[in-house]
Amino acid sequence: MNDPHAHTPGLAGAELDFNAWAFWSSADEARQQAQRRHQQTLTDRGAELADRSFVSEWAACFPDTLTLGAGSYLAAFSYVTGDVHIGARSSVNAYAVVRGRVRIGDGVRIGAHTSLLGFDHTFAPDRPVHSQPLTSRGITVGEDVYIGSHVMVLDGVTIGAHSVIGAGAVVTKDVPEWSIMVGNPARRVRDRRQEHPTTAPPPPRTGPDRPADPVETLRQLADRARSEATDVLGRCWNPDEGWFTDTPGAAPTVRALCDAVEIADLLGLGTPPQLGRDEIITALTCRQDPTTGLIPAYGEQTVTQDGPDLGGGPVRYHLLCVGYALDLLGARLAHPITAVDALRGDTMAAALDAQPWAERAWGAGDWVDCVGTGLLWNRLWFDRPGGLDTLIGWLHLNVDRRSGMWGAPHASDGLRQPVNGFYRLTRGTFAQFGLSLPEPERAIDTTLAHAQDQRRFGTGRATACDVLDIAHPLWLAGQQSDHRRDEARAWAATQVPRLTAAWHPGQGFGFAQRSDQHGPAAPGLQGTEMWLAITWYLADLLGGSGALGYEPRGVHRPWAR
Template sequence: MAEHNVAGTIGQTFGRSDLDYTPWEFWDRAGEADKVRQHALQEVLAAERGFVLGERCFVSELASVTNETLELGDRTYVAAGAYLSGTLRAGRDCTINPYTVVRGEVRLGDAVRIGAHTSLLGFNHTMDDPDLEIHQQPLTTKGIAIGDDVWVGSHVVVLDGVTVGDKAVLAAGAVVTKDVPAGAVVGGNPARVIKWRTGPDRPSRRRTDDLAGAVAGFAAAAREQAEVVLDRYRNDVGGLFTNRPGAAPTVRAQCDAVEIADLLLGGPPPWQHATDLAEVLRSWQDPATGLVGELGDDRRPVPPEATILDPSTGYHVLCVGYALDLLGSRFAHPLAVFADASAADVVAGLEGQDWDTGAWAAGHWVDGLATALHWNTRLGVVNGRGTVEALFGWLLRNADPGTGMWGRAGEPEGLLQVVNGYYRATRGTFAQYGLPVPYAERVVDTVLAHSRDVRYFAPARQNACNVLDVAHPLWLTRTSGYRGEDVAALARRLLSDALSHWTPGQGFGFQAPDPTTSSVSATAPSLQGTEMWLAVVWLLADLAGLSDQLGYRPRGIHRPEPAAASWPGPDPRRPGVTGAGG
């Protein structure tokens, strides 16, 4: 009888926690009470620890979850026996199986499946001091980044600093000590490529010919719809352009319309004569400072502050100047605040930027400064003695040999600020003036590493700024030939994504449209999004060898050639030499 009772007890308890070990089945098989308990657990984790958990996630009560930061996308599971600490950000449909260890700084893309007894170790001990015991020496963290649709087998070890590309496979027992290319299958200790899931011997189903046809089809459709797209953003009162229908006119919207019309129609926007539109833009320039302020309620610019440090007018230096250039005109007045600046003022402005945590804003300021000096030269205005030399000298001296860029990478944004700031700073300086960038190969390495960050480059998370800011540096450094196959592969992938972002008759939104982000206002089509993505498409297509399919080439703010090539007067890079006509 006793034996019967024991057997009965075992029969009742055996398998009660099986769903903790097969969590992908939980929401389909669990009883209602267990589901309520899981919801309650997740509410506690969110309220007390600030964790962010998507729909139909599961976190086993038999797991050890001690993270400072934890973000799990929809349908992502943490099984029994898993040990999580540090910072983990995971996309949708990820599985962290039994007895998996995920520690340190770790990012998972979408659909990452991790086998049992695997360790992702996004930190490391130092051992610089042989007289100090290991446990007393400081830790370092570079972080681990794993792309979309990656299969990590059982008993795998991934060490700190490793990036794993999309669609890769890490075979059971692999010890991964260096980056894994997208589509590679790696195994062994240390892991090496043993075959390809996609890649050299398993090409993508989308052939280059298919992409070429898609590019040509997109270009034809965009040109056919150009007038309808531009008319959508034209204000009924005064005919000024707005970034979105119903919004107030802005300075930038007029310039974006000029750029779009030039790309797709080969001239000014319909309904407007180039001379009339140029006079409107010229009239908005403040004669005293040379700057263009934001439009007020009376649709006239608010007088800008007389300083080279005003960030609100910086982009107008770029967009108004290039819009006028496309219209066959130029600024009516010198950009006096920049012409009056000294080399010391330039250096002080550079030193005053927050390069460590705000590299994008710093690059934005550099872009405006360099472009203002460019327009003054075009007008025949003499800038302050040594200002251009001070600008380039500071940038050359302060470029990081490790990244080729300026600023410092780190969480919570990773390389975003550094790469985006690099685009803005080099667009206005090295690219615009036709000079080679320093550390070109390191720039390529940095941009390619950043492009694997699924927070910004998964299809649903892309925006025009982030994609432009990797496309342009790669185009700028393309003649180095360094990692050319990797660059071309990335360009093809991002180009394919970009073509799908177009909304017929409306253009591009700043952020990629996707069902999961339909409520985000930036996904709605706009003039800014359309202007930027059209330039992005050209840069990516050119990197992929397909730009001839587009039938357009940027001539304005995103022109690939140095703007200095079209200077009619003396070329400041070569005293006494006149610039060739561009």
């Protein structure tokens, strides 16, 4: 009869199953032979295990396919299923979960209790959740990545090489290389290659021989915005409607809620304090027209289209702001955007030909931006490739090789139409899909020429659109070329004093930089979201965006989605 009080060894001899990096240098010959037998069992089932890899006998390892590189290990109580490929010198530590289609590079560290879930359940309302099918886009982790403990990485995410994911982060979207990410949802706080921004004030840099450091000035502006974020959002909340307005007393709009979501994400609040994540997701997804996939104006039920116009400017912009607000929240639209999916082949080319390139290139660029974003969501969320190849091909064939732009200047407003149209067009296509511009150096020349137009950029005359439509093209083309980089930096530095002077304490930015605070100059959500994005682009052009502690992840994100 067994003595119920007798001591049992439990995990007393399992230290090397947890500290698996030391197994092959510390285990005795009997333990090593037992590991080889265990690995033979796994290879007999189809696993590919390289030299000096290790799989704890305490690991729940039930993959369909498994490749484990040299020197890599699965520690005790890790849980591995699905189609998993792990490179050399990588580790899956105790209680970590790797499931679904997952590709992990060389030199990756995955902390305890972290989950990489390369699959998901659908949740359509037509059947119980337990009856829903599984979907899988897979997860990719580049080389030299450190993922801390208690991190959640969701299906469809790619984590770029050399990145660090802080403990407890929830990674819902792609991570650029060299990123340091924290929070739920995870946000990029700086570039790993840059020194950590100090929290103590730097030595004074003012005076005739020590001009103010523009990056430090932008850092202080970002800190101020973070400290006042709750007030900025609170003043634009309409409790009677249960919705946000752009400015206090204005009518509620779909964009205002989306801008609130973006500001909360930028400034570290996670979500606006007035609404929970699920409330926002429901409020946005339920507005989508299931027939066209478009999102009507606030208070409307349907979208009226005139041909392929997607409902006109303000309504079609919802494809951007609603899509990215949901993306920031780890959600998606409920229905494919069929109005965009229908634009394929000759239909797409004809719609492009019909845009007002000669008269209103800005409006034409707006249409391309919205179409490109609709194509993005259809591809990411509904596996519909659509007419992207036709769109990109048409743009390559029709770019003006002299200016690097699409469309023509006018005597009345100079280069404003083609340059602002260039920003909208390239944001939704080349930038959003990570594609190279056809004429980056000519685009830089044209953009810098437009930046000298005092009709738009004289003191008190600039708007968020006009400045963003300089900053982003210079940044985007600058990813391909060093052409006139010093001039781009000099332009960015000139914008910093104007930008910092335009912040209204507790209220944010107005869309226009005028000092009267009336009309477009009134502080509101649209102006605040756009100028905060501009702040990041100016800082990055100056080589110091890591000091800000944030990076745009929504409509104005710098990196491909």
